[in-house]
Amino acid sequence: MGLGYIGLPTAIIAAKSGIEVVGVDINVKVVEQTNAGHLHIVEPGLQEMLQDVLESGRFKAISSPEVSDVYFVVVPTPFKENHQPDISYVENATRTLIPLLKEGDLFVIESTSPVGTTEQMAEIIYKERAELRGLIHIAYCPERVLPGNVIYELVNNDRVIGGVDEVSTSHAIEVYSKFVTGELHPTNARTAELCKLTENSSRDVQIAFANELSMICEQADINVWNLIDLANKHPRVNILQPGCGVGGHCIAVDPYFITAAYPAQAQIIAKAREINNYKAQWCAEKVKNAILEFELKNNRKPVVAMMGLAFKPNIDDLRESPSKLITTEVMHANATVDILVVEPNIKEHDVFKLTPYRQAYEQADIVVFLTAHKEFKTLEWRNDKVILDFCGIFRK
Numbered sequence: 001m002g003l004g005y006i007g008l009p010t011a012i013i014a015a016k017s018g019i020e021v022v023g024v025d026i027n028v029k030v031v032e033q034t035n036a037g038h039l040h041i042v043e044p045g046l047q048e049m050l051q052d053v054l055e056s057g058r059f060k061a062i063s064s065p066e067v068s069d070v071y072f073v074v075v076p077t078p079f080k081e082n083h084q085p086d087i088s089y090v091e092n093a094t095r096t097l098i099p100l101l102k103e104g105d106l107f108v109i110e111s112t113s114p115v116g117t118t119e120q121m122a123e124i125i126y127k128e129r130a131e132l133r134g135l136i137h138i139a140y141c142p143e144r145v146l147p148g149n150v151i152y153e154l155v156n157n158d159r160v161i162g163g164v165d166e167v168s169t170s171h172a173i174e175v176y177s178k179f180v181t182g183e184l185h186p187t188n189a190r191t192a193e194l195c196k197l198t199e200n201s202s203r204d205v206q207i208a209f210a211n212e213l214s215m216i217c218e219q220a221d222i223n224v225w226n227l228i229d230l231a232n233k234h235p236r237v238n239i240l241q242p243g244c245g246v247g248g249h250c251i252a253v254d255p256y257f258i259t260a261a262y263p264a265q266a267q268i269i270a271k272a273r274e275i276n277n278y279k280a281q282w283c284a285e286k287v288k289n290a291i292l293e294f295e296l297k298n299n300r301k302p303v304v305a306m307m308g309l310a311f312k313p314n315i316d317d318l319r320e321s322p323s324k325l326i327t328t329e330v331m332h333a334n335a336t337v338d339i340l341v342v343e344p345n346i347k348e349h350d351v352f353k354l355t356p357y358r359q360a361y362e363q364a365d366i367v368v369f370l371t372a373h374k375e376f377k378t379l380e381w382r383n384d385k386v387i388l389d390f391c392g393i394f395r396k
């Protein structure tokens with residue numbers, strides 16, 4: 001259920017391993033495109049695999065589910081305005097499956113979910129199908145893959161598998177072992193749910209630490225990249241890299257699933273979210289000030305280059321991107337300034353007019369590095385420009 005960034009590769013890889021798979025998506029376009037052999041997501045190596053499993057007859061996409069033996073729910077869990085998790089997609093997918101369930105089936109949730117969601121879905125199922133209590137297996141198994149490296153990581157990463165009871169856990173482990181070679185770690189559903197949230201929150205907290213250091217260093221006139229490199233020479237210190245905030249649909253989202261449920265306890269996790277969000281505002285302010293200073297000094301408006309829109313290096317994904325947010329804010333605050341927007345991984349954008357990176361670097365008086373794309377690292381430092389390097393392009 002769900003043929004997105006995780007569901008589709010999972011379906012294809014499971015089919016590749018010999019399992020007969022039907023991929024279900026409510027978006028008819030996705031279903032048609034997939035059956036025609038065209039990927040609607042960007043993932044190296046997956047296109048050939050899709051063609052292969054379609055030809056073998058072991059995989060097809062459909063828009064409503066068929067009776068099966070194992071069901072995987074891999075739908076989005078966004079958050080609402082107030083940072084409360086929205087599990088309505090998981091619930092809808094679960095409800096759609098209820099009439100199809102039969103004795104011996106396995107029902108697995110993979111979607112990132114607040115603690116208790118799997119037990120909640122089990123109760124929804126048993127409320128309508130009381131005769132199935134104890135006769136079907138229900139488990140939670142989060143994914144951990146990094147977009148861009150999905151084919152390798154889906155198969156090779158270790159996984160945490162938590163059933164609502166021990167029989168469910170071992171049944172789920174048996175199924176996953178058919179297409180995952182990484183170690184499969186048994187636990188209960190609640191621990192598996194919190195484990196996923198913990199992994200991404202841990203990274204968020206660590207990035208917040210690096211971002212906080214970058215703001216301290218600016219005040220102290222110390223190069224933060226040198227500082228972190230030196231501190232990391234300690235055998236038990238491993239600080240991550242500062243940037244212009246945290247983006248994407250995972251690390252910038254999942255911690256809220258903890259803070260929403262445990263506000264009194266989740267102090268560091270909440271603060272880390274605040275710091276990482278604030279870092280983007282901080283960067284935007286720095287750019288606005290640099291524009292003002294340039295104008296006062298030179299008696300004309302500068303040309304500004306905003307380098308990178310994607311939420312992390314070398315991808316085209318702009319979801320929750322702090323670079324995009326900063327660029328938008330700087331443009332709104334400086335309507336009469338010539339602002340060149342650069343994103344080498346995207347050809348065209350409906351909001352931003354894009355400029356090739358070398359041309360923008362050449363033309364701009366102020367150059368703002370937001371995302372550490374590999375192309376930017378080929379540029380030489382220029383003393384004749386004001387350079388704001390928020391992502392360590394020119395770090396030694």
Ligand code: SAJ
Nearest residue numbers: 144145199200203240241242243246247248250251311312
């Ligand atoms: N970032 C920094 N400094 C760093 C590392 C990252 O500022 O040192 C920023 C990036 O620029 C980006 C954000 O953090 O804006 C997130 O990027 P990421 O590469 O750390 O992670 P994601 O969001 O692409 O994928 C994460 C992964 N989780 C962990 O590393 C714990 C991935 O394994 C998960 O499968 C994925 O979330 C998910 O789906 O939950």
